[in-house]
Structures are given as C-alpha cells and as structure tokens.
Amino acid sequence: MATTLILASASPRRQELLNQIAIRYHVHPTAIDETPYDNEDPLSYVKRMAEEKSAACALHFPEHTAILAADTSVVVNQHILGKPTDKHDAIRMLRSLSGITHWVYTAVSLRSHKHDLVVSKSEVTFKPLSDAEIDAYWQSGEPLDKAGAYAIQGRGGIFVSHINGSFSGIVGLPLYETSQLLALHGIYPTV
Numbered sequence: 001m002a003t004t005l006i007l008a009s010a011s012p013r014r015q016e017l018l019n020q021i022a023i024r025y026h027v028h029p030t031a032i033d034e035t036p037y038d039n040e041d042p043l044s045y046v047k048r049m050a051e052e053k054s055a056a057c058a059l060h061f062p063e064h065t066a067i068l069a070a071d072t073s074v075v076v077n078q079h080i081l082g083k084p085t086d087k088h089d090a091i092r093m094l095r096s097l098s099g100i101t102h103w104v105y106t107a108v109s110l111r112s113h114k115h116d117l118v119v120s121k122s123e124v125t126f127k128p129l130s131d132a133e134i135d136a137y138w139q140s141g142e143p144l145d146k147a148g149a150y151a152i153q154g155r156g157g158i159f160v161s162h163i164n165g166s167f168s169g170i171v172g173l174p175l176y177e178t179s180q181l182l183a184l185h186g187i188y189p190t191v
C-alpha cells in the first residue's frame, strides 16, 4: 500500500515543487516558534526548524505516517535572515544583500518509521541594488513572506547575477535531495 505523505507546510512554493516532481501529498501546516536561540549558528537553526515542524505535525497523525517539512534561511556573514517583519526590516535585509554573495540553507526533515534530514546549501550573488530598486521591489509585495525578503523565482530573479547550488533549494524545497529522502522512505513519483 502506498505511504500517505503529509506536507507540513503553508508555503505554496513547497507545494508547487512537490507537484513538479509528481509526488502526491496532503497539506497540514504547523505553526512553531521560529525564534533562533541566542548565538545559534544558522546551520543548527535550519535543521532544528525543519525537525520541529515535522515533529509538531506528526502529533496529529497516526504513527508511521510520512511527514515532510522544510525550513529556508538566508545567511549573510553567519547571520540568519528569516522573513521580514515589515518594510523597514525588508529594506534592511535587501541592503545587506546588495552587491555581495550570501548563502541560502534549506533543511528538509522526513519522518515515518524513522527520521531523516538533509540540508541544501547554495550561494547566491546579488548585483548592487539602489534604494529606488529596493523601494520598488518592496512595493511589489513580493518580499513579505520570503526568507531574506526576496524570491529568486519571482521579480527578485533580476537581482541575482549568479548561483552556485540548487535553484529549487533556494525557492524552498531542494528537489534532488528531497527525492532521495522520499525514496529512502518508500515514496516515489506517481506514473
């Protein structure tokens, strides 16, 4: 019998990415406290977030149901940029990314009869951004629900001069690593 997969995420991007690789799932988002611990390093943070999201979701389902969760953070000089809280925060984030290379970490957690976790790390280089460009981008509405206040798959794509890593990982669910994890748990694309 096919394993039921639950996607513990409210992110439309994660749903679209799973659709792209023909994986069947049900959506059950979870809300957890996403505040980093004092001095928590970014890698530990994304791993902990993905694990906590899948664990919180698993409480609502019978044992052995497969639960998939992920967390994406933008990392600049070892500082974690999550989703901006307001315009001021988004502008601060975009200014800090202007003209430099940063990291995007996405951790993916999958629980069924066992727990597995993978982390995708990508480098993203931005062109220098003027205040006018940043302001216009904020007005587009795109930054608000995105880690680091940008979306590479949206209008923010014009800021990105180079990437080294996984495009889908930057968007929120690294497809190569996720498909490997799913296969470990007996979950495959529909034919």
Ligand SMILES: Cc1cn([C@H]2C[C@H](O)[C@@H](COP(=O)(O)OP(=O)(O)OP(=O)(O)O)O2)c(=O)[nH]c1=O
Residues within 6 Å of the ligand: 008, 009, 010, 011, 012, 013, 014, 029, 030, 053, 070, 071, 072, 073, 074, 083, 104, 145, 146, 147, 148, 150, 151, 152, 153, 170, 171, 172
């Ligand atoms: C860097 C980047 C992030 N993002 C998005 C992916 C995630 O949805 C979001 C990071 O926030 P997350 O906290 O990882 O995810 P979420 O709160 O949107 O959803 P959930 O916790 O329910 O799974 O930023 C993009 O869409 N494009 C990008 O280029």
